[in-house]
Amino acid sequence: MEHAFPHDELKPMSCVGRSPSEQRGTLDDVLGDYSLTLVDSLDTLLVFNDAAQFEDSVKKVMAHVSFNKGVTVSVFECTIRVLGGLLSAHVMIQDQGILDWYNGELLEMAIDLADRLLPAFKTVTGIPYSRVNLITGVPRGEKPSTCTACAGTLMLEFGLLSRLTGNSKYEDAAKRATQALWERRSSLGLLGNTINTHTGEWQDKDSGIGAGLDSFYEYLFKSYVYFNDSNYHYEMFDEIYNNVEQYINYDDWYLQVDMHTGRRTRTWTDSLGAFWPGLQVSIGDIQGARKTHANYMKLWDRYGSVPERFDIQNGDIQSGFHYYPLRPEFVESTYLLYRATKDTYYIEVGKQILDTLQHCRVKCGYASIANVNTKRLEDRMDSFFLSETTKYLYLLFDHDNFVNKGNYIFTTEAHILPMNMPWHKVGSSISETCSVQHEEMSLFLQTKDPVCLKVDSYKKSKKPIISAVKKTFDIKEYLNLIFMTFAVSFTILHMLIFFLWSISKGKEARAHNELVLEVDFAKVTRRTGFYRP
Numbered sequence: 001m002e003h004a005f006p007h008d009e010l011k012p013m014s015c016v017g018r019s020p021s022e023q024r025g026t027l028d029d030v031l032g033d034y035s036l037t038l039v040d041s042l043d044t045l046l047v048f049n050d051a052a053q054f055e056d057s058v059k060k061v062m063a064h065v066s067f068n069k070g071v072t073v074s075v076f077e078c079t080i081r082v083l084g085g086l087l088s089a090h091v092m093i094q095d096q097g098i099l100d101w102y103n104g105e106l107l108e109m110a111i112d113l114a115d116r117l118l119p120a121f122k123t124v125t126g127i128p129y130s131r132v133n134l135i136t137g138v139p140r141g142e143k144p145s146t147c148t149a150c151a152g153t154l155m156l157e158f159g160l161l162s163r164l165t166g167n168s169k170y171e172d173a174a175k176r177a178t179q180a181l182w183e184r185r186s187s188l189g190l191l192g193n194t195i196n197t198h199t200g201e202w203q204d205k206d207s208g209i210g211a212g213l214d215s216f217y218e219y220l221f222k223s224y225v226y227f228n229d230s231n232y233h234y235e236m237f238d239e240i241y242n243n244v245e246q247y248i249n250y251d252d253w254y255l256q257v258d259m260h261t262g263r264r265t266r267t268w269t270d271s272l273g274a275f276w277p278g279l280q281v282s283i284g285d286i287q288g289a290r291k292t293h294a295n296y297m298k299l300w301d302r303y304g305s306v307p308e309r310f311d312i313q314n315g316d317i318q319s320g321f322h323y324y325p326l327r328p329e330f331v332e333s334t335y336l337l338y339r340a341t342k343d344t345y346y347i348e349v350g351k352q353i354l355d356t357l358q359h360c361r362v363k364c365g366y367a368s369i370a371n372v373n374t375k376r377l378e379d380r381m382d383s384f385f386l387s388e389t390t391k392y393l394y395l396l397f398d399h400d401n402f403v404n405k406g407n408y409i410f411t412t413e414a415h416i417l418p419m420n421m422p423w424h425k426v427g428s429s430i431s432e433t434c435s436v437q438h439e440e441m442s443l444f445l446q447t448k449d450p451v452c453l454k455v456d457s458y459k460k461s462k463k464p465i466i467s468a469v470k471k472t473f474d475i476k477e478y479l480n481l482i483f484m485t486f487a488v489s490f491t492i493l494h495m496l497i498f499f500l501w502s503i504s505k506g507k508e509a510r511a512h513n514e515l516v517l518e519v520d521f522a523k524v525t526r527r528t529g530f531y532r533p
Helices: 036-040 042-047 050-063 075-096 105-119 148-152 155-163 169-183 216-226 230-247 271-282 286-303 328-339 345-360 385-399 452-460 477-502 521-528
Strands: 007-013 015-018 073-074 132-133 145-147 193-198 202-204 256-258 264-267 268-270 309-311 369-370 376-378 408-410 416-418
Touching: 007 036, 036 042, 036 075, 036 385, 042 050, 042 075, 042 328, 042 385, 042 416, 050 075, 050 309, 073 075, 075 105, 075 145, 075 148, 075 155, 075 385, 075 416, 105 132, 105 155, 105 169, 145 148, 148 169, 148 193, 148 216, 155 169, 155 216, 169 216, 169 230, 216 230, 216 271, 230 416, 268 271, 271 286, 271 328, 286 328, 286 345, 328 345, 328 385, 345 385
Parallel strands: none
Antiparallel strands: 007 015, 073 132, 145 193, 193 202, 256 264, 268 309, 369 376, 408 416
């Protein structure tokens, strides 16, 4: 506030604000000259128990923020950061019973913003353009292309706005976009990365869990939870979660595959995919979450952060992706795993994350890491650092925080939404008290009765969505254990023979780190067509 307000972001090394006039390529789609960081982090102040600063910030938003500006913004980013920030602050004011003078001003601002975003949805398919001008609508010549997550991560914010206003147009637009994407899934039940908003044809047919797809999965599940909408979103999530585990999961690394054939197309994983363990925790797959988190932890141990992309096959960072902009996904999963398991190991992980952030502390804030190898910093502090990264870290250590003791759900931008809205009180399997208790799943989206939804919803599934929750140990599991032990032994033997052969030929043996050693290259070759050099 001291160095950047009313600009969108703080440049922490030069101690000035950043606005849309400073060109940063597509990064500018996030900026809109609407005090982005302030709006995005309003509810963070509540988490920090700073009521006075929260009240002052709400007043500043009301007095200084306007959307009547001819800036072109990302529909996705503006929705999750700005619209979500306004709506979360509005409902949390009511939830916490604070600010007696408040009269719904943030909700009015949210309505104004959403109305300016709606022109992007005027396409043949209902899938919105990726960008929109807040005054003139879709820019002339705008390419009819967007990513799956960009079009499919709007339901919580748009749906909540419809419920608060009684006007269904917002929820209808978001639901139509989600449905349009879903109807275009492949025969394997997978979605691609980018799609033509007019023709509905996939442009990038790679399917994964990282950038371009990540929060689509998250919102299928959370929309089901938050809106008490029977099976509409759950059936989609149930199907696609199983398909992801079948075709994209390899040794608890999630790579990229062709959405139509399941053939591996890329062998890198990205930092955005680190959200997946948190999603696994939310649905009760604790063991799966532990394994996936452990893989990302190996990256953190090696680099002191999670680089933007890491190639599993080559055992190194992909060229041009050495940076870490203080992203929250790994922190989020760490926090959710601790809440679910109470395993103090995740507290220790949190301390390691804090150590990294101390290196990033500069004169006026926290700077992004431009290169995780050299530790060179960049004069950049994205709004999600205060909205998400610091929030999850604070909640990890503040066990008595009202969020940890209450009944809330997080949006993909970590905005807090209370689970005590009118539609949560209608008698149904989601809102009724559940008699089943399961200590290991004590998180379940921060609800007081954590496993009620999980138990009820899985009863409706035609097949178990997660095998890890089985309680019996039968002969099949025993044989699987023997098989896995044999497979690992064979892999190690194969690699030893290869190493000795390389020495005999006078070739320099490639030094693979422990991450690469865990990958079964024989299987990778067989399933993907990739070959070891």
